[in-house]
Amino acid sequence: xxxxxxxxxxxxxxxxxxxxxxxxxxxxxxxxxxxxxxxxxxxxxxxxxxxxxxxxxxxxxxxxxxxxxxxxxxxxxxxxxxxxxxxxxxxxxxxxxxxxxxxxxxxxxxxxxxxxxxxxxxxxxxxxxxxxxxxxxxxxxxxxxxxxxxxxxxxxxxxxxxxxxxxxxxxxxxxxxxxxxxxxxxxxxxxxxxxxxxxxxxxxxxxxxxxxxxxxxxxxxxxxxxxxxxxxxxxxxxxxxxxxxxxxxxxxxxxxxxx
Ligand code: NAD
Numbered sequence: 001x002x003x004x005x006x007x008x009x010x011x012x013x014x015x016x017x018x019x020x021x022x023x024x025x026x027x028x029x030x031x032x033x034x035x036x037x038x039x040x041x042x043x044x045x046x047x048x049x050x051x052x053x054x055x056x057x058x059x060x061x062x063x064x065x066x067x068x069x070x071x072x073x074x075x076x077x078x079x080x081x082x083x084x085x086x087x088x089x090x091x092x093x094x095x096x097x098x099x100x101x102x103x104x105x106x107x108x109x110x111x112x113x114x115x116x117x118x119x120x121x122x123x124x125x126x127x128x129x130x131x132x133x134x135x136x137x138x139x140x141x142x143x144x145x146x147x148x149x150x151x152x153x154x155x156x157x158x159x160x161x162x163x164x165x166x167x168x169x170x171x172x173x174x175x176x177x178x179x180x181x182x183x184x185x186x187x188x189x190x191x192x193x194x195x196x197x198x199x200x201x202x203x204x205x206x207x208x209x210x211x212x213x214x215x216x217x218x219x220x221x222x223x224x225x226x227x228x229x230x231x232x233x234x235x236x237x238x239x240x241x242x243x244x245x246x247x248x249x250x251x252x253x254x255x256x257x258x259x
Contacts, residue, residue: 004238006031008132010084011075013037013066013119016044018188019138020088022225026233027084028057035060035079037071067111072118081126084236087116088138091190092152094197100152108152112139113159120178124171133176134236137164141184141251161247168245177244179235184251185213187222219252 010027014020016038024036028051036051038044041063048059062078064071067089092108116137127133139157140147146154161180168178185191195213199206214221231250234240249255 003030003233003236005084005134005233005236007033008083009033009035009079009081010086010236011035011037011079011082011119011123012086012088013075014088014090014138015086016040016047018190019183019186019225019228020086021047022227022229023086023088023136023138023232024059024229025051025054025226026229027086027236028055028059030233030237031057032084032236033058033060035062035075035082037062037064037066037075039063039065039071066119067115069118072115072122075119076122081130082123083127083130083132083134085119085123085133085135086138086232086236087119087135089115091140092150092156094149094194095152096149097151104152105155108156109159112153112156113163116160117163120167124167124176127176128171128174131175132238133171133174134240135176135178136232136235137178137180138232139180139182139247141182141249141255143180143182143247144249145255145257165245172241172244175241177235177240179243179245180247181228181232181235182247182249182251183223183228184249184254185217185222186228186250187224191222217252217254221252223250223252 010032012024015024015036044061048061052059062075064074089111142154143157195209199209
């Protein structure tokens with residue numbers, strides 16, 4: 001299937017590793033020109049080189065923190081008029097809400113709610129004027145089924161979802177769609193760190209922790225960044241102008257509900 005986005009430009013945040021990298025790679029395979037952002041220069045350049053070699057796509061890098069105003073300004077200077085915006089950043093730390101102070105909440109809101117909203121604010125009117133835009137926010141399955149020790153994530157990301165639900169219905173008549181991709185357990189550095197932490201705190205061997213986690217997923221495995229990227233590229237395609245304000249859960253069947 002030709003996704004019909006060859007020659008478009010995408011700004012992909014937090015794209016040197018994991019899910020962001022999967023999205024960037026899948027878009028590059030469709031002939032999309034990329035501007036990819038991550039905080040640390042070296043892995044970012046390595047990823048850019050890898051994507052260029054694998055796909056022949058044009059890849060520009062910006063070493064910046066998208067949760068900071070100056071980081072977003074640098075990203076937007078390199079890519080002021082993206083056709084496609086993929087919002088992503090690291091998730092907040094786990095913990096007990098009794099230990100979180102106001103600053104912890106503000107940091108989570110900045111990273112996982114306000115940063116994507118600011119990037120949308122800076123780019124959506126250009127998309128509307130050009131009558132094409134695809135915005136995908138990488139959030140978490142925790143929005144649908146809260147994860148007990150990730151209250152900062154459950155809360156901050158739910159705020160983003162509430163805002164997007166309203167805005168997505170205002171932009172769609174201009175062929176600008178906004179959707180959320182909700183990852184369940186994907187085999188990335190982030191998941192491996194979480195599993196290592198679980199093994200450490202429980203005293204169980206890491207292999208047992210991994211086996212138990214996989215065993216709880218109906219698919220019997222973790223997701224891959226590649227398949228996450230393909231779903232993202234589909235949501236960014238020319239054929240999805242009638243899909244907006246949706247929350248696509250990718251979790252191998254883990255969420256047990258009918259709706
Ligand atoms: P990852 O650690 O594998 O990769 C994160 C990427 O984001 C890296 O390239 C890192 O450099 C970049 N990054 C992090 N913070 C950034 C910032 N402030 N500015 C710019 N770049 C930044 O993580 P991942 O598994 O790909 O997770 C991506 C998002 O999805 C996170 O918010 C995570 O909480 C969420 N998520 C992941 C899973 C999973 O199973 N992997 C599940 C649910 C939610």
